[in-house]
Amino acid sequence: MTQSFKSPFNQSLTLTLGHLYPDQLNLYGDRGNILTLRRRCQMRGIELRVVGLGMGDALAPDEYDLLFIGGGQDKEQAPVAQDLYEVKGIGLWAAIEDDMPVLAVCGGYQLLAHYYRPAEGPDMRGLGVFDAWTIHRGWRSQRCVGDIAISWNGSTLVGFENHGGQTYLGTAKPLGRVLKGYGNNAEDHSEGAIYRNTFGTYMHGSLLPKNPHFADYLLDLALRRKYGARLDMLSTEEPEASNGANHSGLSLISGSTNGIVPTATLVQKSTILLTQLDDKLEWEAHASILERLGLHSEAAAVLRRLKG
Numbered sequence: 001m002t003q004s005f006k007s008p009f010n011q012s013l014t015l016t017l018g019h020l021y022p023d024q025l026n027l028y029g030d031r032g033n034i035l036t037l038r039r040r041c042q043m044r045g046i047e048l049r050v051v052g053l054g055m056g057d058a059l060a061p062d063e064y065d066l067l068f069i070g071g072g073q074d075k076e077q078a079p080v081a082q083d084l085y086e087v088k089g090i091g092l093w094a095a096i097e098d099d100m101p102v103l104a105v106c107g108g109y110q111l112l113a114h115y116y117r118p119a120e121g122p123d124m125r126g127l128g129v130f131d132a133w134t135i136h137r138g139w140r141s142q143r144c145v146g147d148i149a150i151s152w153n154g155s156t157l158v159g160f161e162n163h164g165g166q167t168y169l170g171t172a173k174p175l176g177r178v179l180k181g182y183g184n185n186a187e188d189h190s191e192g193a194i195y196r197n198t199f200g201t202y203m204h205g206s207l208l209p210k211n212p213h214f215a216d217y218l219l220d221l222a223l224r225r226k227y228g229a230r231l232d233m234l235s236t237e238e239p240e241a242s243n244g245a246n247h248s249g250l251s252l253i254s255g256s257t258n259g260i261v262p263t264a265t266l267v268q269k270s271t272i273l274l275t276q277l278d279d280k281l282e283w284e285a286h287a288s289i290l291e292r293l294g295l296h297s298e299a300a301a302v303l304r305r306l307k308g
């Protein structure tokens with residue numbers, strides 16, 4: 001059930017997610033990422049609107065708070081690459097430079113780097129957001145398939161990868177370090193890439209259902225970007241608006257409803273903390289992938305945190 005809360009500036013919290021190429025790039029449950037974001041918002045009374053951006057649709061950066069682009073096979077990727085470059089490129093660049101959170105998976109990730117060189121056919125030009133490039137060395141070369149776990153931000157991310165292209169980073173910063181699996185390539189243990197708030201990764205599987213902390217990280221970035229400055233103003237100019245919250249901040253949303261913890265709480269200037277959800281199932285799924293990959297101590301740590 002969606003509970004519509006009002007923020008102190010008398011407006012309910014809404015985010016708009018642009019889903020790029022939902023009909024072309026949608027492998028291995030990529031859509032599950034969007035369902036997860038929507039559900040996690042809904043549980044907190046935040047509305048997440050999802051707008052599909054297909055071939056030929058321009059991308060107006062002011063209309064979105066978050067972007068997602070999934071993976072696809074080479075034959076789908078080629079026309080998408082052209083559209084991305086020619087139709088959406090300027091808008092996407094503007095969004096990225098303005099710190100909009102963007103999640104790009106596999107084929108989508110490849111197209112945000114300089115180029116993808118497929119096993120057959122001409123190179124596909126990418127946007128060059130990441131200083132990286134991808135080469136598919138032919139159908140007989142090793143394909144990177146299977147479960148994958150990486151270290152990220154002092155924790156783990158788990159997923160499933162399936163790609164023929166191998167990505168090499170220039171100056172791009174990796175998303176994380178491969179603990180088990182392939183990642184960007186089968187050689188250097190790097191996985192994915194980061195530029196500003198844009199995250200490229202090979203992890204499908206889907207990524208966000210089994211990594212609730214990463215899902216919330218993206219939502220937090222989007223909320224802070226959209227509402228952070230106004231909340232800053234509010235916390236300095238209208239301290240009386242404080243709803244008895246801790247620290248110097250204020251409770252953005254008050255009251256707990258039907259067992260669901262209240263929405264975002266501002267505890268420090270420009271920091272919106274998303275309230276905790278019951279993620280037992282999600283973390284168990286996360287731990288089971290770690291177990292399957294033989295990462296027993298990492299799995300045990302996750303389960304311990306769950307109990308503690």
Ligand code: GLN
Nearest residue numbers: 071072106107163164165
């Ligand atoms: N076509 C790309 C590759 O095989 C991307 C595949 C994908 O998105 N899963 O490398």
